[in-house]
Amino acid sequence: MATRTEEDFTEATRRRRRPRPTFAWVAQVVSGVLLLVLLTAHMVAQHFVVEGGLRTYDQVIAWIRNPVVFAVEALLLVCVTWHGIAGVHAVLLDLGLRGRAERIVARVLLDLAVATILYGLWLLYMLAFRG
Amino acid sequence: MSSPRTVLLKVFRYGPDDAAPRYDQFRVPAGPRTTVLDALLAIQRRQDPSLSVRHSCLHGSCGTCGMRVNGREVLACVTRLDGLGDAVVVEPLAGAAVAGDLVVDMEHVYRRLEPVGRPLLRASERAGPDGAEAAAAPGTVPVLEELERFEDCIECGLCLSACPVAGDPRFLGPAALAAAERVLEEPRGTDGRAVLGLVDDAHGAWRCHAAFECSAVCPAGVDPGGAIMRLRRRLLADRLPRLVGRYHQEVPS
Amino acid sequence: MMRAGLRRGDKRRLVPRWLDPHGRHLGTWAFVANRLTGLGLVVYLYLHLVILSTLLRGPEAWDGLVELFRRPVFLAFDVLLVAGLAFHGFNGLRVALVGSGLLVDRHKALLVAAGTLVGLVTLVAAVRIVG
Numbered sequence: 001m002a003t004r005t006e007e008d009f010t011e012a013t014r015r016r017r018r019p020r021p022t023f024a025w026v027a028q029v030v031s032g033v034l035l036l037v038l039l040t041a042h043m044v045a046q047h048f049v050v051e052g053g054l055r056t057y058d059q060v061i062a063w064i065r066n067p068v069v070f071a072v073e074a075l076l077l078v079c080v081t082w083h084g085i086a087g088v089h090a091v092l093l094d095l096g097l098r099g100r101a102e103r104i105v106a107r108v109l110l111d112l113a114v115a116t117i118l119y120g121l122w123l124l125y126m127l128a129f130r131g
Numbered sequence: 132m133s134s135p136r137t138v139l140l141k142v143f144r145y146g147p148d149d150a151a152p153r154y155d156q157f158r159v160p161a162g163p164r165t166t167v168l169d170a171l172l173a174i175q176r177r178q179d180p181s182l183s184v185r186h187s188c189l190h191g192s193c194g195t196c197g198m199r200v201n202g203r204e205v206l207a208c209v210t211r212l213d214g215l216g217d218a219v220v221v222e223p224l225a226g227a228a229v230a231g232d233l234v235v236d237m238e239h240v241y242r243r244l245e246p247v248g249r250p251l252l253r254a255s256e257r258a259g260p261d262g263a264e265a266a267a268a269p270g271t272v273p274v275l276e277e278l279e280r281f282e283d284c285i286e287c288g289l290c291l292s293a294c295p296v297a298g299d300p301r302f303l304g305p306a307a308l309a310a311a312e313r314v315l316e317e318p319r320g321t322d323g324r325a326v327l328g329l330v331d332d333a334h335g336a337w338r339c340h341a342a343f344e345c346s347a348v349c350p351a352g353v354d355p356g357g358a359i360m361r362l363r364r365r366l367l368a369d370r371l372p373r374l375v376g377r378y379h380q381e382v383p384s
Numbered sequence: 385m386m387r388a389g390l391r392r393g394d395k396r397r398l399v400p401r402w403l404d405p406h407g408r409h410l411g412t413w414a415f416v417a418n419r420l421t422g423l424g425l426v427v428y429l430y431l432h433l434v435i436l437s438t439l440l441r442g443p444e445a446w447d448g449l450v451e452l453f454r455r456p457v458f459l460a461f462d463v464l465l466v467a468g469l470a471f472h473g474f475n476g477l478r479v480a481l482v483g484s485g486l487l488v489d490r491h492k493a494l495l496v497a498a499g500t501l502v503g504l505v506t507l508v509a510a511v512r513i514v515g
């Protein structure tokens with residue numbers, strides 16, 4: 001019954017230099033915790049402060065022009081897109097993706113995340129400055 | 132005198148000559164203490180000698196008779212039919228190649244444990260200083276007398292079958308990760324940093340989704356789920372300071 | 385790698401392994417629920433962004449939409465949304481803690497606590513939304 005030698009272990013460690021999976025986990029935790037705060041604030045501020053719970057067009061524009069609101073909504077957008085897309089990635093990974101399919105899916109998801117954030121920021125800008 | 136009740140067993144059948152798996156039904160007498168393995172062996176003896184079943188110790192310590200009963204991973208020799216209902220579904224462990232009927236190839240368990248260095252057997256202090264050093268020296272084959280089993284894990288494979296993720300052969304899986312955590316808790320001459328590097332992988336400790344199904348089915352009290360989380364804590368404690376600093380990890384010389 | 389005589393045992397899977405409920409315990413249910421709420425929320429995110437784009441079409445379009453969203457069926461959906469969000473958030477916090485190696489032995493108790501919070505939040509939201 002042979003045991004693995006130290007050289008085999010060292011080689012395995014060298015191949016795993018960058019702590020990317022740790023970073024992915026930390027990012028998911030941090031974004032998740034931020035979302036707990038931001039989404040609660042978002043839900044309360046959007047729906048439980050205004051009379052009737054939903055803002056009319058004029059109320060939305062007035063609201064989004066507030067720089068603090070704008071910043072929070074932008075941060076919320078980035079966090080929720082990152083957290084959500086990373087989550088979808090985990091689900092797809094468990095379907096057994098490997099090799100080329102895995103790389104393609106990762107790339108598509110990254111592009112989707114970037115596109116979503118850009119679109120959301122553009123929408124915020126249009127409402128705050130051109131509404 | 133009441134006649135013993137009978138239980139209907141729906142047993143997974145898949146042999147080398149079969150085109151596809153099927154479920155055969157067998158009715159077996161069942162007393163209050165009849166186990167699933169008792170019933171399967173009775174089927175083998177009296178109804179269908181072609182049924183393939185594997186077992187050894189008959190008391191839950193060898194891990195040979197692992198299978199799924201009504202979808203849940205158990206050791207058949209210690210699982211009573213009483214309380215499982217009138218119809219019981221018996222299937223082999225999930226995610227493993229079927230050698231025949233309920234017998235699976237356990238290779239998927241052993242090949243995952245291998246890279247962790249099989250810490251389930253490690254140098255015994257009783258072997259003396261030479262014995263311990265011989266076991267840790269690279270490129271040597273330790274002698275059996277120098278090794279002792281220090282672990283609870285009986286390598287039964289129930290955890291790998293129960294895990295919602297372990298269908299992916301790349302995932303190290305609960306048994307191997309729990310073994311890795313044991314190495315880090317009690318190195319006894321094994322290189323801890325190398326093991327840490329091995330599990331710090333997208334398909335290592337980070338692939339687990341904290342379902343704890345492994346811990347729920349483990350018959351030996353290993354708690355692999357808990358072990359994986361403790362592994363992650365070690366990784367975070369080790370990697371987090373570096374994340375804010377440099378990315379480059381030094382390999383100890 | 386299969387030797388001669390070894391066969392694949394699993395039947396063709398219609399659903400991925402993590403969705404198979406047979407014989408599973410509480411921890412797996414929590415994991416499945418987290419996944420399903422997460423996927424649902426991602427779908428909702430994009431639905432939400434599409435709906436918000438109506439703001440670009442001006443006050444008439446948006447205010448009309450607001451009237452639509454005051455209907456009971458949409459209010460009921462809103463309560464469902466809050467419940468899903470609450471579960472994913474509170475259970476997610478549990479996963480963040482346990483998955484980082486903290487309070488691991490209490491993961492079941494944490495699930496009960498999370499469930500209680502979800503019930504409370506959903507109740508408060510239901511009263512505010514429908515009331």
